[in-house]
Amino acid sequence: MHLRTILAIARKDAIDILLNRSMLTVLILPILFAVLFLFMGNLFSGHTTNILVYNPGQSAIVRVVSGAFDPVHITEANAPADVTAAFGPNGSRKDAAYDIGLIVPADFEHALQAGSHPQVDLYLNDNNVTAQNSTLIQTTIINYSRQVASPQLPVALSTAIINPSSTTHLEDLISTFYGTITLMASLMVGFSLMPGLLIEEKEKKTLRMLMVTPASFTDVILGKLLVVLGYQLLLSLVALNIVNGFTGQIPLVLLYVLLGSCLSLAIGLLLGGAFQTSSAAGGIGGMLSFIYTIPAIFSGPVGALFSNSPIIQLMKIFPTYYIADGVYKAMQNRGTLNDQLLDLGVLVGSILILLALTTWILRRQSSIVASI
C-alpha cells in the first residue's frame, strides 16, 4: 500500500468523474434536490415577518437581523416602552401583532467597543418564528457584537419568547424533513459513483494496466474510496447548507453525514466488487435508491402518522432508516441518548458487515485480477 499511488489514482478519478456525463449528473442531482426543497420551503413560509424596532442610534444590527427574513416589514417604535407594550412585560402578551421585537440602545456600537456590555432586548413570537430562526437571530446578534467589539461576549442579550409552543412548529418539521430528504438524496452519490469507477476499470481492461505499475489492487480500491468519499462529503455538506440543514445538534448531524457516507461507499464497493458490468450494477443501484428515499420519507412527519404500524416496522429493516431517523431527530434537537445510540449502533454495525463482505469478495478478485 503506497500513499503516492493511492493519491495518484484518486487524482485521476477526480478528473475522470468530471468528464463523465452520467457521473456528473449524479453529482449535480443532490444540489438540484436541495434547491428544489429550498424553493418548496420558501413557498410554505410566504409569511411576512413583522419586526417592531426601537433603534434611536440607527444601529446596523437591525439591518443584519432583518436580513435573515424575506419578506420582512419593519416598524420603527418611538420609545422602548412601545416594544415592551407590544409583547407584554417579559413576553407575556399572547396576541402580539409583531413576530419580533428589538430594543437597541442609542449608542450601541460605542458601548460595545467601550466594553460596557450594552443590553439588547429581543422579543420573539413563537407562533410565527421557528426554533431554527429563533436560534439564528440570537446567533446573528452575538456574532455582530463580536465583530464590532471583541471575541469576548460584549453584549447582554435578553430574550423573551411569547406563545412558546409545546409541540414543534410545522414549519420546523417541514424544514427538517426537507433537510433529511436532501441528505439522504445526497448520500446516494457514494453508491452511484463507486461501482461505475471500479467496474469501468475492469470493463475497459485499464485495471490490467494498473497491475503492471507500482499500484496494487488495494491502492486502486483505496484511491477510489478516497475520491468518492471526498465528493460525497462535499456534496452532502453543500446540499445540507442550501436547505439550512445545519441546525439542532450540529455535531450529531455531521456524524450522520460521515457515517451515511461510509455506508453508501460500502454499498458501492460491494456492488463494484460483485458485478462485472456497469449495466448489472446500475440495475441494482437503481433499486437501492428506493432503500434510501423511502425510509427517509417515513422518518419524518409522515412516519409520525404511521407510528407503530407494520410499514414503519418494515422500514426499520433498512439501515438507511436509522440515518434518516437520527438526522431528523438531531436537526430538531430531539435526539435522546438511547435513540441516538440505537441509530448509530445499527449504522456502524451495517457498515462493518458490508465492509467485511466486500473485503471477502475483493480478496477473491485480487487473486484473479490479472485475468480480468
Added chain:
Amino acid sequence: MTDNNDLMIEASDLRRVFKSSEAVKGISLSVRRSEIFGLLGPNGAGKTTTIRMLTGQIEPSSGHATVAGCDVVRDHQRLKERIGVVPEEQNLYERLSARNNLRFNCWLYNLPESRVDEVLDLVHLRDRAKDPVRTFSNGMKQRLLIARALLHKPPMLFLDEPSRGLDPIAAHEVRATIEQMSRDGVTIMLTTHLLEEADQLCQRIAFINQGSILANDTPRNLKFAHGQRTLRVTRCGQENGSQSEITLSMDTPADQARLAQLLAQGDVQAIHSQEATLEEVFIEIAGVRPA
C-alpha cells in the same frame, strides 16, 4: 557464449496450470539486452500467459524466471519499475486527454511531468496532447500506449500484438517506433500473429504452440533449417516467344536435374532464388497455421 549479465530475460521450465488445463508447459528461453525477441504462435498457444508470468501479473505454477534482473515472483514490486507493457487491448482512459493519461502514469511512478512531452514527441503525438483519447485513431492510440510504457524509461518492454487492428500506414509507424526503441537500447519482447512483421523486426524468434516452444532461433536460421529453398525460373517459349514461370526446389534431386535440363535447352530467361517464409516454417514445425 552469452554473458549472464547481458541477459534481460532468463526463464527456466516455466509452467502455468489453470483449473482445467496446462496453458504453459515448461518454457525455457533467454533474451539478450537490446534484442527484439518475437514470441509467435496461434491463438491459445500460451503467448499471453507467458508474457503475464514474465511481467509478474500471474505467478508461474512452477519454474523460475528473472526479468531485468528481478525475480518475477520474489521481486515483483521492483520488477514493475523496470518493465513497460503494451497490452493487446487499447486500455487507455478514453475521456482523458493524451497528456492526462500520461500525467497519471507520472504520478504513479513519481516522475516529473516534463517527461510527458518527451514521450509525446517520441511517438509524434505532441500536437494532439490536449485531445481526449476517444477522438484518436487506432494507430494513434497504439502509439500512445507505447509512449505510456516508455514513460518511466524501462530497460525491458513487452509488446502484445502491437499492430493488431491497425491499417498498413499505422502499422508501419508502430514498427518504426519499435525499431527506434531497440536502437535506443530497450530490450523488446513482442508477440504477433503477423509473421512478416516478426521477420522484419525480430532478431530472434520462438515458435510456441500448445504451451511449448517448438523452435527458437534467428529468422534466417529458422528458414534455412525448416523452410524449403526454391528457385523461380522464367522461361521463354521457343516457338511463340511467350514467357512462363516454374518453381523448383533446390533440395530435391529431381528438381535439380530439371533445372540442369532447362539450362541445357537454353530457354531460361531468369532465375530468382526464393527464401521460405516464416509462415511456411511455422506450418512445417507445428503442423498448423500461426493464427
